[in-house]
Amino acid sequence: MAVTRAKKVAQVEKLGGELKHASSMIVATYSKLTVTQDFELRKALRPTGAKYRVVKNTLAERAGKGTKVEGALKNLQGVTSIAYTEGDPVALAKALAKYAKEHPEFSFKAGVVEGRVITVKEIESLATMPSKSELYSKLLFLLNAPAQRLVTAMNAVGRNLAVVIDQGVQEKKFKEA
Secondary structure: OOOOHHHHHHHHHHHHHHHHHOOEEEEEEEOOOOHHHHHHHHHHHHHHOOEEEEEOHHHHHHHHOOOOOHHHHOOOOOOEEEEEEOOOHHHHHHHHHHHHHHOOOEEEEEEEEOOEEEOHHHHHHHHHOOOHHHHHHHHHHHHHHHHHHHHHHHHHHHHHHHHHHHHHHHOOOOOOO
């Protein structure tokens, strides 16, 4: 059944509104993806906070006008799906890369991170990066490590003195006055 012009306009407006808030997006293609596999993909993307849509190329291009993701939606060909998020682009790329590895019929076309169009190789590189939370924990560890070492060294002086005095007392090296 054909989609009416009014429905297409409504779809473009809805998708355009969602894409205005998206900071990152990955454009993909698939062939012979079953409904079950599509459900698995959507389920894998849910924890990342990303949205996934199968779109017509012309509608996606129109919806993307004036947004950060406009560059990746130009001149699309073939079957197209988009996954976009306002959150962590690494989590989105990891989830999609894992799915693409398990299902060869799903492949990337392009991507956008913070308004910059990226290639398929850059998407794969993005998927191997640590997530924001992992980077924050590493940064906090690096900031905490020098202070922790200083405290350990300061405590070592007193501890070592106590050990030496204790050994002297046990070996009766001290004379009573």
